[in-house]
Amino acid sequence: MRRNLSRLVISGLALVGFALSQTAIAADKKEKPKLPERPVLEDFRKEAKPGQPCGGTGADSARRQSIEGVAYGVVIDPALDIFLNEIKDRLLKVSPLPGCAIKVHVIPQEHFAAAAAADGGIFLPMGLLRDLKNEDEIAAVLAHEVAHVLKNHHKSDSFLKSQQSMLKFGGMAMGAFSAVQQFSGTAPPIDGQTSLNIAEAVYAVSENVIAPNWTSGQEDEADLLGADLFIAAGYNKAAIGSMMAKLEDWEKKIAKREVAQEKFVQASMQANSMAMVGAASSAMTAPSAASVGGLMARLAPSAISSIAKSGKGEDHRPVSERKADVIQYLGAFYRTSPRPALGAAQWDKQRGLPVFSRYTSASKARQLMESGQLDQAAKLAMEGISGPTANHTYTRLAMYEVAKRQGRPDAATHIDAILRGPQPPIAGYRYAAADAIKTGSLPVAASFVDEANRRYDTPVSFIPEAIRLYQQTGNIEKIQPLLARCQMKGDKATYAVCQSAATGGAPVQTGQPQQPAATNPMQGILGIPGGFLGRR
């Protein structure tokens, strides 16, 4: 018990420490850029040498997305892929590094933040694509992301520094989660729901800080170099303005959401800390336990609040400011540039592809499911898996979730369909194993874990969960090699979670698939830094 309390104290202090360090980093980053003397592409042309390494390594970003991220993989639609990659090629062709290995992927998420991965993968979420009106607006987004890759921003000291901070936060978040789980394991008055509340609260905060942390300087550089590439490729500059106006709208929209989220996080932490006080007191009537709970109650909300703020605004200039700078830049260097017709017809044709309507149906189905309208949700989920998206991961997962919530016996068939697909994400195996455990088919559950590890070469982010699953299924002999791998390949925080899993600190919740957050709230998104907003 004493050990658990110590962990809790350490977690709380780490939380505060991280908040303070983030504030210091944020203070470093605030700076309004000066208007350059000439287009930044001119300087880039002079400094870039043929064949010099860019951010694009040619690695398989889509595969990585299936393992990590939130693990639905990418949207597979060849026509859409070709269309988007042709735009990217047009932009790359006018750059000094036309051979840079960059590939555009579409991801099913409904948010607005495009992202560039360290290996040159660019991810465009469905939510963003839905609201872009023409090819030129897409090119404006891609130009910005391509600029991040061309300038190799992932390798910069400032990016690594900010990633390091996020890793520390990841460790802290996982430490807190692990401690809470351990604590709840030894103090029965804290039920699973309370523990989950804390996990959710921690994850909600991490969601604000994990998604990339380009520095303001890098964002500004990508804005300007992106604008140069965009104009050089013959696109219409009006689209940069209209696209950024949408981002501005989106930023306002999520700002409202973040206010609500922050309140939710604070209330959750407060409530859960109080629950811990009560639990600890009743479990061992130790004054120190009450004081630990009290410490968390007092410190955690303010620390979390600071963390959330540091990730969303102080180190990232608002889109409105960036837009003003880009307009000034375009006015200075491209005032009389040609204004070709905006490429609306081609994009309208693409947007008419069934993949868009089917994914919309799947997203809406899940929304309805959350609000308890299961019949309507099922109808839409069925639409999602009709036609060409029948075996897409995202649409099938939505169908699975709705069917499961309805208590339908055929729910598992949807997971089977995902696992039969060309690149089933880790999430599919996770669900399948959880279902198998629920029905008592432990060898089957273990086989799903084995298959996931075989297919994806035992990704570190999956190890803690694999350990827990092997424990559940009695495959104890497989745990030690996993622990060794976790120690070798993971960071300290991940290893701590692996150890915690191995000592039975966090049991698998049968009947409900584990949330990725429970495994590692950070792992998925690290390495896929920054989009336009720099965050979701």
Added chain:
Amino acid sequence: MQKKSAYSALSLGAVVFLAFSWSSGFAVERPNYDVVGITVPALDLFATDQSSQPASQLDAAGVKLPLPVQAVSENGMLLVKIDGKKYWVDALQVETNESGLTTGTCGEKVASAPVTLGIRGLGNGC
């Protein structure tokens, strides 16, 4: 004979219409939003949506807002009426109150209670 002159009048009307359409840059849509701000100190006013050089400039402070947008050309220029005259303006030099976002499936709501099932991101955590 009367019929013939009626046809001539119609043809002339068509020619005038086409000429007007040409000068107004083949406006493709008639939007229902306004220019509500100007992003530059001096607003460029263009005679057609194809002009590369502005016909004149106007001090932004002197422009009475809002200006209803009369038309949008295929290349994104906006047609507005200033002091009774029609001009094309560069969309980058103005701000409009056009709603750029569809309602989408991703709302402002945050879960009021922790989500206990599912994979984050699939409709959540937009």
